[in-house]
Amino acid sequence: MAALGLALASSLAGLFATARRPALLRGLSLPLFALSGLAALACGLLALANGGSTTLQLPLGLPWLPWQLRLDALSGFFLVLLGALTLAVGIYGVGYVRDFERGRDQLPPLGAFSGLFLLGMELVLMADGAYLFMVAWELMTLSSYFLVAFQHDNAANRRAAFLYLLMGHISGLCILLAFGVLASFSGSLAFAAMRAAHPDFLWASVAFALAFTGFGIKAGLVPVHAWLPEAHPAAPSHISALMSGAMLKVAVYGFLRVVFDLIGPLHWQWGVVVLTVGSLSALLGVLLALMQTDLKRLLAYSSVENLGIVFIGLGLSLIFLGTDHRLLGALALVAALYHALNHALFKGLLFMGAGAILHSAHERDLDRMGGLLRRMPWTGTFFLIGSLAISGLPPLNGFVSEWLTFQAALQTWQLHSGLLRTLIPAAAAVLALSAALAAAAFVKAYGVAFLGRARTRHVRRARQVPVSMRVGQGLLALGCLAAGVFPSTVIAWIARVPQSLLGTGLPQAGAQGWLWLTPVSPTTASYSAPGVLFALLVLAGLTAWLVHRGAVRRVRRSDAWDCGLTPPTPRMQYTATGFAQPLRRVFGAWLRVDEGVDAGEGATPRHRLQITDRSWALFYAPVVRVLDRLTRLVTRMQAGHLRVYLAWTLGTLLLLLWVVTL
């Protein structure tokens, strides 16, 4: 628990450090931020190693409602995830915020709200009562609102921040109501009491629906993801990394805490809902990511996809647990948690990469980049590792979690319901499709940004980013490699979460040692990531040796061949828009594509292409219309005359009196 105290203290110190001098942000606040991450990491690992739970009472809160903290395996796992990312972000930020020192941006809010944001996330993970949970949750939401609105000179950023605040509040309201339902059965706001009470199916389902909506908004699931692609690009890049990598996971944590821990017995019907929403998010997220030309928006939409994959795993887990297949439920839960961890690692890495490009080339638009691998070899290498990992390719970490999810989905034959047997393979098909499309999206992002030739002058003059930024990226790239090559070790840690939550771990997963991963049994499926990596290296070495002995070794540099026409210019390269065009035609029906040629009188014709999210028309527009109509009804009551208002008051009082005497 000492580590816990340090985490709190350092994030609080980060809050006050920047008020006086700008350099303090770099010199004191961000190192403290990183330290807090390190403390959270250590604290989480301790909790995972412990297995049991520890509680602590804070000398804060209301007299009859003290703030209780509790640390168990579930909180521990998410603290590890948050801590690892925070550590890297803190180191990276030291170099990144240097840009803001010269600009007109106000530094104190950046440092202060970053600290508060981290504090909020840490408190959410450790809260042991609905009251503290909600306070911490709102702290997290509000402080990140100020971070999104940090560069508020830009009108688009103000709009993004407002949308974020709005959705954040609806999310908070839903969660509050979910806790309200649970508390009415337990009679107390403490989690321990809620855990003991068992509401009936109907009320449990109401609480589930509210919690799923609330946490789903925060996790960015379709169709309530709209805030995410707006807010992530608006925030400074290291904050985007933290929001996407960690805050979305805090929402996953909340969902797990409420649904798997507090509500009581699980029902498979909930799993069907979660699985469907997760599949939709995965598919729509990756399609929209593929269509983006703004690098940070692309990454934001890809978060929608990855959270969809996490919720596919959670849905599978709910289905298996609801039908009493505990081992398979644990397997699917481990797959979901593994993917959550992976997403924190590679999405943090990729947002940092985008930030590095922004830092040195001042460019977010893919269609104006090109050739950055030569200018920024380190960032290029790290971004490549992140791209491979997020595309789910072996031997990196993204592959392991997708493999586990597939393995869980392949156990459908153990279920009896025909509906589930149909639904789960369909979800697996969606997962396969979105993984393949994610690879296309990241070939596009990497190829257009880092390969080829520079398309603009300032990109051609991009320079290497400072050491601290490279170290931050390097840490996460190492994390991606390690989590990909030693999955059995990682799973041994993660499996403690289902062990403490459900009473069932994955006894077989590490039974064959660190070399082999066998989730169910060795005959069902096995994967040896170290073996694959070793074989790849040996075969590559052998090939290179043979080729260099046998083949002609001479290499000559020459011009690129391009049909022997005019020498190629950078404008001839495929752009991000062009790259996605075939897939845009295939999946056009899923998106709203507005394409055509604007040819005004005498003006040069221009190609017009606008791709919007269908959920705006299908989901938000009707909601707005209904709200609009309702508010119009309310305005009728407001005549503006005092006597009318007095009449309303009198009427209400009479009504209340009648109700009371009833």
Place this chain on the structure above:
Amino acid sequence: MNAADTVLAVAQALLWPLAAPLLVGWVRKAKAMLQNRRGASVLQPARNLGKLFAKETRVAHTASPLFRVTPYIVFTATWLAAAAVPLLSTRLPTSALADVIVVAGLLGLARFFLALAGMDVGTAFGGMGASREMMVSGLAEPALLMAVFTLAMSAHSTNLSSVVDHQLTGGTLLPSMLFALGSLILVAVAETGRIPIDNPTTHLELTMIHEAMILEYSGRHLALLECAAQIRLLLYGALIANVFFPWGIATSAQPTALGIALGALAGKLLVLGAALAAGETVLVKKRLFQAPAFLNLAFLFALIGLLSHVILEQGM
């Protein structure tokens, strides 16, 4: 896993790059015969590879180091993926190392680097090839995985050796298997760049996918990439031949069994190669935007196969 199995696995792995050019040679020969030409010798693709290794390698000024390591990565990943597929014997330690999802992943890794290398030099063709390749694979990969899942579900294992063993012992061709087979054939045609999706022998910009990506390669780099493409064809051929028609494959390491397996494999591949050649002679290359319809069919087949398996056949 004992020493004999390991030796066998290594020998089998070494067989892939040697046998792959022969299969391509046979497909070309059969195609030529069907078109009333005499055609080049079956050994010609192997000779071409030798010639490419003896040639000087040229690299564009604008190429990054990624361009030069890609051929090695593509060749290695494809080779390792192939090594996990049972070719002669099911007693294969490598298929425990990497199950069928890993095989798909390794092929994906090779494709990822190939597409990146296409965009590396900064010409129009490379980007075009990469974009088209990612579209085709984006649609083909889910179909491949779904088809394989049908097999994996009936064998209760994603380990390819176990799947083949299961097919050997309990193997009747159920309806779901036929759908999976149909899907796998369509995927194989698309993923190995054959007519009607891609044409491996053309350099016309309107039609090429695979060729457009490797247009900038020459010498030993090109030889490695060509060899990788040939291994990929053999991989899909062996997958279809051994999983759906597992007759003759060795289940032990005895020389006679291996001899029979080699003969059976050669026979099955001769038939498959001839069928491919016949298909390529009869069909024409489709327009690029008709490729999705083709791959949707593959995906649909795979999904129907999987669903008919989980709904109809599971109770039996």
